[in-house]
Amino acid sequence: MKKKSSIFTSQKFIVLLVVIVLFTFFSIVSPNFRQYSTMMSILNYSYYIVLMSIGVTFPLITGGVDLSIGTGLICYSLAGGYLITQKGWPVAAGLLVTVLLGVAIGVFNGVLVAFMDLPPFLTTLCTCMITRGLGSVFSKGLGISWPAANEAGGWFRSIFRITTANNTMIPIGFVLMVIIVALMAFVLNHTRIGRYTIAIGSNKEATRLSGVNVKFYHTMAYVISGFFAGLAAVAYSAVFATVQPGTGAGFELEAIGGAIIGGVSAAGGVGSVEGSFIGVFVICLLKTGLPFIGLQANWQQIITGLVLIGAVMVDIIKKKRVEVH
Amino acid sequence: MGDVILTMKDIDKSFPGVHALDHVNFEVKRGEVHALMGENGAGKSTLMKVLTGIYTKDSGTITYEGKETEFHNTREAQDAGVVIVHQELNMLGHLTVAQNIFIGREFKTGIRIDDKKMNDEAKKLFDRLHIDIDPTETMSNLTVGKQQMCEIAKAISHEAKVIIFDEPSAALTEAEIEELFKIIRDLRKQNLGIVYISHRMDEIKVITDRVTVMRDGTYVGTLITNECTKDDIINMMVGRVIYEDPKTESAVPENAPVVLKVEHLHAGKMVQDVSFELRKGEILGFSGLMGAGRTETARAIFGADPKESGDIYINGQKVTINNPQDAVKCGIGYLSEDRKRYGIVVQKTVAENSTMACLENYMSGLFINKKAEKKVAEEYVESLATKTPSVEQLVVNLSGGNQQKVVIAKWLINDCDILIFDEPTRGIDVGAKNEIYKLMSRLADEGKSIIMISSEMTEILRMSDRIVVMCEGRKTGEVKIEEATQEVIMNLATRDIN
Amino acid sequence: MKKKVLTSLLCVAMAATMVVGCGSKEADTPTDTPAEGEGEETPEEPAEGEEPAEGEDEEPAEGETAGGDYHFEIIVKSYQSSYWQAAVKGVEQAADELGVTVECTGPNNESDIADQVQMLNSAINKDGVNGIGLAACDQSACLDALQTAMDKGIPVVCFDSGIPDAPEGSVLSTVATDNYGAGATAAENLYAGLKDKIAAATAPVRIGEVNQEATSESIINRGLGFIDKFAELAKADGKTVAVIGNEKYVNDTKAETVAEAEADIIIEVRVPAQTTVELCSTEASTIMGQADTIGMFGSNQVAAEGILTANEMLNVLGSDPETSILAAGFDAGKVIKGAITGGTMYGAVTQSPLAMGITTVQTLYAIANGEAVEDVPTEGYWYNAENMEDDSIAPNLYD
């Protein structure tokens, strides 16, 4: 009976192993990959996906999904950037707006799903369209360049990395991520929000009948997802600076894919923040590593697709075996 | 028995188009077990939902502990000490036992949930109930019976004064029911008011003090259990006496041909080396406790689950059945215990459900011959006396018994000679039950062979020509109806346990 | 003074080309002139470019009274980069001056071909449209719509990108940069910066090129222009060149190439899966992370910004070829301008979207007034930290 939990830990463990194997493989094959700077850039590129993936873990565990985080991210970043660059708002206020917009869309999704009983997939598909449109509406269709690091408002870009005088980079972003993961793992496992998130994914009606304010906590899962999409927007802006309207579709799939590789069940009830965190790195490593072994960008997509299917298939086969014995 | 703790008076509740509760009265005293009975749809569950705040009443009063009260949600009811142990198990499979028990009111230090304290408290509860369950176990790993115990522990942990059991025994084994009764008696001693909703007449007689009967949303009357007979209660429920005599001898001649022969069937833990024969025109009862492997055996024969080894012969011919398609080709039909999940397609019409298994016979070219389909469906609606306004009615709108008939029609239209009825009367009210029994007898008379899996001893004794008893995945005996008594069967069914 | 003479000469040449006609290919000539000189010229430069530019400006000004209030529809490729924002600004500026109304639309990104065709159709079907200015996302997708426009008698002026196969008589004028030449300009200047290093190199060196896509003619031409010119210059110095990476570019280059193993200079071309900054920067960092890389070229604003983004992590770009990688960009925008001022980016080629926008409206206006028009080639200009503030360059450096 205790076996089950050991499968869980081993699932995360397997994914971690995969990350290590991939990393070793790329390092051996490509000398350029082993450089410190490459690793730093892998980390830098991963932050926004990591953040989205942490957030989307919650709706996924409730048995739902949030497809609006990708286009949402761009939308929030455009809105915040627009206010800073075009309206002269202080950077801190712009960042706040970015995150708050994420929360607002999260509330919107949550209310539709939890209070109005709309299917999550469809709801967030709609908000995906809506945020895609809204982003362009906010910025009047313009691409936005957030302030550069050396400009007055550029301080926020060193939230995720500090470059020292002798040009070495300190990835404080990664430290931040680890802290956030630890924090959210605590939220998921040891607070009411997390407990009820799992409970809703496990059996929503039973949770309701236990006197839990299911609608509120169900909404919260989407709010968390939206909040993290907002944070991801900050990370994206800090790393890439330039944001273009009409993009962002597809980010959510990387985040969700990472979460699923990391052991979140698409049926709900099962999943962990730290698993999602590790899972994202499988995707990020593929994305960054494959070009180093000489594959053109298009191959990455095929391989990422196959890896995703593979991860789920392994899980299915494993489950089948458990059922038989 | 103490003073009255809860009184519901003149409760009225309407849904659009349905008058669900029509001025119903109900009361519970401290230290009594009060049965609430009635056919399906009589309004028992609705009444309890009104009590616990899931529904709001239209009129009437609820007096609890001497004060007029109205609970607005389950939470309020729980806090006041009125708790339901639900019919469907309301378990959160991915959480631990302790987490389940304290869901919605976790102990906390700051914002952190104190799981350790919850485990300790749960342990204390189980000790009080004399149950041995590890609070840190994941819920989905427990047996159904254990899960039910957790539900009860959860109810008690609310400092409950009134506990409502909504068909608690439906999923339990006989042994577990015994254990449940022990707990209920224990609770009665602790002066709790207990409402016990059940279909099983035997249990009512054993465990309850008073019986309140409802019919069609109205209050019929309240009796003291000791002073009435089963027939009294049934009469109140349906307004007619029901024939319930056990069969005394088999109607099947000794030399009737064997239509189905199963040899050394193995399929997982629940089906170990099962062999038996089924004769033409015979109703073969499958008895045993819940979890004895009867359903699993049926599903393995039908190809619904994979089997590891064993041979199946139909009319003497060895056949390979790897999936339900093969089984259907061999003329086997399977009526699942869980109609809604495994039997009917609720969003489809009666006609569409009826031809589900043999649609290929109702094709003209590429297209479905809807006329022929309708005709045959109508034919069977008539012969099975299915109550439906038309065959174009969606099955979801039919009552349980009629849904069951639609499933039977499906197999008859396919001309199945071997029918497996898995708990054919579960969740069906008494009147409809009788019709299903008659139908089964008629089918057997017409030469169909039936395997009937049932957990109700009376049903087994009344219907079967022969009885196979299973226990823990093994066949433990085969009894001719002439020799069958409750004791004999129970003995076989529990042989391995003790 | 020498410069002035040169400039006026060139202006005459330009005017001549415009008169001579459609063959915008002839515009290759000016890009062959040395870098410093070239950076100084522009036909829009008010003080010196008098003849051609003013000539155009005046005609419509007269027509203002005659023509009345025209309405033009302008369809850009997208609003994604500030390049297009500058073009739209030019369009609006010209519209104000001429007293005409314009309406600008464009799809969400440069790959929404179907959306743009819908927009074009929509513009054609509107009432009271006197002309359409079109920056086509794709050369072939608009052909049917152009036919319809011609049938309805709506004149079309293409800008930024031409449509070579357009039905005869539908596109009356094309206002576009010679992209092949512009790419070559970038190659010349980058090569000049790297010349010594290449000459001194003992092991093969690598030049990276990031193209946003391998689809639109303008970007392909820039990419090929860069490769071909770079290879040509290298060959003149006795070095061999290999082109690797995206097959489109590898196959289409006219340069003489050798196998990767034998080459002194490896030009690696990368194309991201989608035209977004983060994917461009992933591709860029792959090249920049390699130890033998000495130069980078990003063939449009997105690609150039991608290179800069990658650099924020890698910190390998700079203006000294001995210690760092030199990067050449394309187009302007705040990020690229900042990088050039700050010395991170060696230099970039800018087009003149503002002028392009102005010219487009002016041309449409002229057509509406019944005048005959010709194709208008516009130039790509090399700029770097030194000449950015020049009067000839500054107006073309949009934010």
Place this chain on the structure above:
Amino acid sequence: MEKIKQHPIVKKLGFNRIVLCAVLILMYILFSLTSKGFAGLPRILSALNYAYFLGFLSLGVTFVIATGGIDFSIGPVMFCAALVSGFCLTSHGMPVVLCLVISILVGFLFGCFNGYLVAYWTVPPFIVSMASMNIAKGLASVFTKTQSVSWPQAAEAAGWFRKIVKVGNFPVGLVIFIVAAVICSLLLNNTRAGRYILSLGSNKEAVRLSGVNVRKWEMLAYVICGTLVGIAAIFYVAAYTTVQPGYGDQYNNEAIAGCVMGGTSMAGGLASIGGTVIGVFIISLLQEGILAIGINKNYQLVITGLIVIVAVYADVVARRRKN
């Protein structure tokens, strides 16, 4: 209101579909009033261009949603089909007919891939979509070497296939699309495949235990979808000529939206081809109309999103009342 709903003609046509039709007509009138020159054939033809390929996508995905699954790889697969077949045409000089067949074949193969994984491997459809979306994009770029492909123009000899969209001003495409919709409707409502697809969307286990090979039929739904996506690709290039690798996702949302707007339930088991057709028309008219009154395309996305939410909410409310 109830009376109207119970009227036999209304019942036969379906109340929801009548409302949708009314919305469609109202929208048309509204746009005609607010935008000069909107009324008239050219606008309609232009809107139809968009409706064809979107319509085929929507029809396809209707079958998948009917099984209770989802496929949002349809957009990229459509582009993949158009790219691969177009590349065969332009770069390998294969005959047009063959290329059209290849296009359908690519869609068909993706349908098989998705269906096989979903039905036989029980991989959640959501994840299969995610994967095959990536694979379709990647495959298309690998095949075409990341270049876009332009199909022949109408005037060229090889451009005859464009006549499937229109000949002169006659919208042939509309006829083909309606015929296809009728065939799909027959397929869904009057054949075994459709019956089983709908039934298994409602209760898969019950259908399996009726001795039906559910895996086969579930896979078939995806195969039908894939094939229709392959056809959609032809209509896309016939209307818009050029396809670019790496894209196509934007059409998923619109196709699924059209389908859901038309009354197909995401939970499976309920699907209406007629509704899907009207839903698609609404979306394309909205697109055209919004451009005509001079609002940005972005608002179309916002409005479509909101409309779908409203449509689904209405459905949820209706179902809740029934229970």
